[in-house]
Amino acid sequence: MSIKLEDVSKIYVMGEVETHAVKKATLEIKKGEFVVLLGPSGSGKSTMLNICSGLDNPTSGVITIDGEVISDMNSKELTKFRRDNLGFIFQQYNLLQTLNVKENVEVGREVSLLPFTVAEVIEQVGLTPQIDKYPFQLSGGEQQRVSIARAVVKNPKIMFCDEPTGALDEDTAKEVLGILQKLNKMYETTIILITHNPSIGSMADRIIKLNSGEVVEDYQNKTKLDASEISWG
Amino acid sequence: MLFKNVFRTLKKQYTQLLLLGVIITLSSFIYTAMDYGVGGIKVPAEEYFEVANQEDFAISMMDFMLEEDLMYSVLHCMPSEEVYTLSALKDTNSSCYYKIMDHRMSLITGTYSSISIELREYKDIFYDLSGDTHKLRILKENEEINLSFFTKGDAPSIDSEIAVGETYAKLNNLDIGDTLTVEGKDYRISGFVLFPDYSLAILSSGLVFDNETQSLALFTDAEFERISVPVGFHIGGVFDNNLTVKEFETKVLDNYKDSDNMYFVTSILLTEHNMRSGAIYGEIEGGEATGLMLSILIASIAILIVGIMVSKILQSQRGAIGILKSMGYKNSEITLPYVFFIAILAFPALVTGYFLGTLAAEPFKNAFLLFYLLPSGPINQTIGTFFVAVIVPLTFILILGYYIIKRILSQKPVVLLNPQVSSKANFFTKIMGKYLKRLKITRKLQHLLLYRNITKFMVFLIGMFYAAFLILFSFSMVGIMDRTIIDYYDNTDHNYIGYCKYDTVCDLPTGSQETVIELPSALVDDEETYLVGLKTDSKIHKLYDKNNDVTNELENGLIITKSFSLVKGFKIGDTVLLEVGNNSLEIEIVSITTEYSGNKAYIDIDSLSDLLTRSTGYYNTIYSETELSPDNYVIVISTNDIVDQTQRMQTLFDMMMFVTIIVSIVIGAIVVYILTVMTIEDNFYNISLFKVIGYNDKEIDKMIIGGYLIYGIIIFISAIPTAILSFIGLQLLMARMYNVVMPFEFSLWHGVVAIVIYIILFYLGAYVAKRKLSRISLQEAMKMYQI
Missing domain, CATH: 2.40.40 (Barwin-like endoglucanases)
Incomplete structure (x- = not known):
């Protein structure tokens, strides 16, 4: 599934102050690509992810995913679109504390048309021994793996990952990134990952750098590394 | 500045606080209204019973002249003609009648010491007023026990005067000086009278105590004797100073049926067990207990909600509190604004409830006086009632608030500055999680999200049970008078009852x-x-x-x-x-x-x-479909008049039912609203996450607040057996105490309608809450630190 942005801008108005979070961005992400959006705090990464995924509407411009213009969709249509096509991973794991690992993953599976099996996905993220444990019984890395499994089980065509390793130590972060890389290869899922850590860019197919809401660099990573080989900066 | 911060924090939750205020107000309102309303009857009633020397017990006796009576009459006053009953004897040989009565009474006082007794005579007459048939029970004035008591005016001094009940007069727009035409004779109303042996106007075997078409009345003695209808009678008695109720029960009640001397006695009832004279005692006790119980229940709901809200507000202020502590603010300085604002919110609500209660007490008391024949006294406010209605709940609310604040403040600043550690799955969620294993995860969440906060869940259960019980109890009164009286007349085809005269054959x-x-x-x-x-x-x-x-x-x-x-x-x-x-x-x-x-x-x-x-x-009686001529009978009763009386009483019951149901719905809807809003706030980030994942609004509604609907229905269903047990208990109590059966009834439709009402109040309460759901933005999930 490909994503196409044409002259997309997002302006926040607070009183009399206008903030241009994204300025006339035009780019295209191809199916199966592993894209890293890089940039410092306030560069517009999260806003870009929000509008690409239909969580927020652009102020102007057109966003098309696989030929469907999502920037014109109403809230109901967007919900349906996200349900059928997208997966999300956040820095905070957002797990439901009253559900165990398996049940948290089922939360993602229940809304999907063609889901993977829960056991299969849990195995892919290496949590089979912890399947009956509750979130508070897991480490940060394990919790993030559960949130990955929850996103992957839907069999999404695109996965949006917002600083998925932001709260993890280096080794755990590499493990989590390794899983994302594996899933990208295995299921040809398009992955868009935002981070402020430039080292993570080395495992991506493509790197898009943002600054003050503008795309300042957009290039293919020719020396793509395995997640385990990343040198943590 | 701290005060300003707390004020602004609370301001954001004004709808919830306002509704919480309504619940707090209701708790003190109900207690105050019922306490003062009942008090406005209790105090003057006690004085009235004392002054009028209310009977401590009543003895019913046979109208038949029994063998012993006949033997006695042969020896002392040979009746002039053959009569079978004492009431007939009075018409033909009054002196003999009184001799037999005196003999019967001397047998009682000779058998049982330490009691004083007096004969109470009455005659029932019917007359037309404004086109309706009304019934008067004319009581003959007594000398020692059950004396007449005038709420206005004077006793009849001449034979053309009559005294009637004040409630009857009010309901029929009658006043002192007006004229009533009874049995073809005009009587001027000289005063309004009460009799302590009739605090409830039960003037027939049925449970009709309508005061609009029937009244107690007083004539002069001469006029009483002149009226030619059969006399009715019982004996009223009081204990002498040295006899206790317990001793009376042992000496008299347990033995009179075995005593040969008591051959004429059909029953002896203590006043407190006599519906006609003593139901008011049970009503006063019941009214006080019900008022207290209802307000405790509502207050406990309010106190628990206050606790939950304070806890939530403080959790949201953890960081700010941590900073204040690290800056050197003392715990007491941080606590004070919270406690101050809790007091500021709760105190006016309680005081408002108290004053509304004092205003409602008068109509509440008057509603009592529509049934009970008692003097009305002024309602005096007391410190005690104010204390229970306002100070006690306020103290509970403040203590609970203070405890919650203190618990959070006891944490170190560094702990407060860090976000709260995710709440673990509690015991109940784990257990329920296992039991609900087979359910779809969205269905499972409906339950687990409720079990996550047990206090909140308890408030919900109490609130819904309260509403369900009141609604079901109200429904049980639907058609109660129909079942008591009207069904009987519906099943029979006689419209008139004519009682034959003694001296002629019908x-x-x-x-x-x-x-x-x-x-x-x-x-x-x-x-x-x-x-x-x-x-x-x-x-x-x-x-x-x-x-x-x-x-x-x-x-x-x-x-x-x-x-x-x-x-x-x-x-x-x-x-x-x-x-x-x-x-x-x-x-x-x-x-x-x-x-x-x-x-x-x-x-x-x-x-x-x-x-x-x-x-x-x-x-001795004729039942007839067609109208009977009053000239041929002692009395002719139209069954339609009885049905009308009964229907009038049913209207009152229906009104009570309607008010109770409305109060239940208001309380239920407020509880549902506050709790669903809280649940939505508690699950703010989860909801955002569900939206991001692709759950639609309907599915999210179902997951987050759908559990309330399920458990509400379960509670309403489980309230049915409790309500039925209560009806049975109350029926048994009434039967045991007063020999009266209140036919409370549970029908399937009561349960169905109660559940439909719950579903309506759920959607009513959840409606605004649901709008909050739709306002939660998708990006919140990104911002979340930890659940």
């Missing part, structure tokens, strides 16, 4: 009329019974056992009413001893009718005639 019945024998003081296994002799092929007074016509069962034995069966525990197949005057008969109970009209039994008229006169053909 005309023989025509086609639409039937002969009947009515005897008000027969005994069935020593229990006073209203015995009716009916034809076994009666066409206009059929007897029904649920759906079947059982009239011809009279050929095989006695048929009793359902109320008689419930009160005394009689069942089909029991053989009982039927005593009518000097005659008795062992007879089997062959059927139980669906009537709730007191202790009543039916027998074949020929058997009863034979028992009374050793011949068939005797009758």
Whole structure:
């Protein structure tokens, strides 16, 4: 599934102050690509992810995913679109504390048309021994793996990952990134990952750098590394 | 500055706080209104009973002249003609009647010491007022016990004056000086009168105490004697100083049935067990207890919600509190604004409830006085009531608030500055999680999200149970008067009852009329019974056992009413001893009718005639479909008038039911609203996440607040057996205490309508909450630190 942005801008108005979070961005992400959006705090990464995924509407411009213009969709249509096509991973794991690992993953599976099996996905993220444990019984890395499994089980065509390793130590972060890389290869899922850590860019197919809401660099990573080989900066 | 911060924080939750204020106000309102309302009756009633020397007990006795009476009369006052009853004797030989009465009373005082007794005589007359038939029970003035008490005006001093009840006068726009035409004679109303042995105007065997079409009245003694209707009587008694209730129960109540001297006594009832004179005692106690219980329940809901809200607000302020602590603020300085604002919010709500309660107490008291014949006193505010209605709940609210604040403040600044560690799955969620294993995860979440916060869940359960119980209880009163009286008249085709005169034989019945024998003081296994002799092929007074016509069962034995069966525990197949005057008969109970009209039994008229006169053909009453001429009878009663009276009372019951249901719905809807809003706030980030994942609004609604709907329905269903048990308990209590059966009834439709009401109040309460759901933005999930 490909994503196409044409002259997309997002302006926040607070009183009399206008903030241009994204300025006339035009780019295209191809199916199966592993894209890293890089940039410092306030560069517009999260806003870009929000509008690409239909969580927020652009102020102007057109966003098309696989030929469907999502920037014109109403809230109901967007919900349906996200349900059928997208997966999300956040820095905070957002797990439901009253559900165990398996049940948290089922939360993602229940809304999907063609889901993977829960056991299969849990195995892919290496949590089979912890399947009956509750979130508070897991480490940060394990919790993030559960949130990955929850996103992957839907069999999404695109996965949006917002600083998925932001709260993890280096080794755990590499493990989590390794899983994302594996899933990208295995299921040809398009992955868009935002981070402020430039080292993570080395495992991506493509790197898009943002600054003050503008795309300042957009290039293919020719020396793509395995997640385990990343040198943590 | 700290005060400003707390104020602004609370301001954001103004809708919830406002509704919480309504609940707090309701708790003090209900207590105050009921306490002062009941107090406005209790204090003057106690003084009135003291001044008017209310009977401590009442003795009912047979109207029949029994063998002992006849022997006594032969020796002392030979009756001039053959009469069977004392009431008939009074008409023909008054002096002999009083001699026998004196003899009966001397037998009582001779058998039991430490009591004083006095005969209470009355006559029932009917007259037309504004086109309706009204009933007056004229009581003869007594000298020592059950004295008349005037709320306005004076006792009749001349024969053309009458005193009636003040409530009756008010309901019929009558005043002192107005004229009533009774039995063809004009009477000027000289005053408004009460009698302490009739605090409830129960003037017949049924449970009718309507004060609009019936009243107690007083004539001069001479006028009382002049009125030519049969006299009714009982004996009122008081204890002497050295006798206690307990001793009276042991010495008299437990033994009188075995005493030969008490051959004429059908029952002795303590005032507190006598519906007519003592129901007010139970009503006062019940009113006070109900007021306290209802307000405690509502207050506990309010206090728990305050606790949850304070806890939530403080959790959201953890960081700010941590900074204040790290800056050197003392715990007391941080606590004070919170406690101050809790007090500022709760105190006016409680005081408002208190003052609204004082205003409502007067109409509440007046509603009591529509039923009860008691003097009305002014409502005086007391410190005690204010303390219970305002200070006690305020103290609880403040203590709970203070405890929650203190618990959070006891944490170190560094802990407070860090976000709260995710709440773990508690014991209940784990257990329920296992039980709900097979459910879809969205369904499972409906339950688990509720179990996550047990206090909140408890508030919900209490609130819903409270609403459910009140609604079901209200429904049980639907048609209560129909079941008591109207059903009986619906099942029978006689529209008029004519009581024959003693000295002449009633005309023989025509086609639409039937002969009947009515005897008000027969005994069935020593229990006073209203015995009716009916034809076994009666066409206009059929007897029904649920759906079947059982009239011809009279050929095989006695048929009793359902109320008689419930009160005394009689069942089909029991053989009982039927005593009518000097005659008795062992007879089997062959059927139980669906009537709730007191202790009543039916027998074949020929058997009863034979028992009374050793011949068939005797009758003393005519039931008729067509109107009977009053000239030919002592009294003619129209059953339509009784039905009208009953329907008037049903209207009052319906009004009470309506008010109770509205209060229940308001409380229920507020609880549902506050809790669903809290649940949405608690699950703010989860909801955002569900939205991001692709759950639609309907699915999220179902998951987050759908559990409330499920558990609410479960609670409403589980309240049904509790309500039924309560009805049964109350029925037994009433039966045991007053010999009266209140036919509360639960029908399937009560349950269905109660659930429909719950579903409506759920959607009413959840409606605004749901709008909050739609306002949660998708990006919140990104911002979340930890759940």
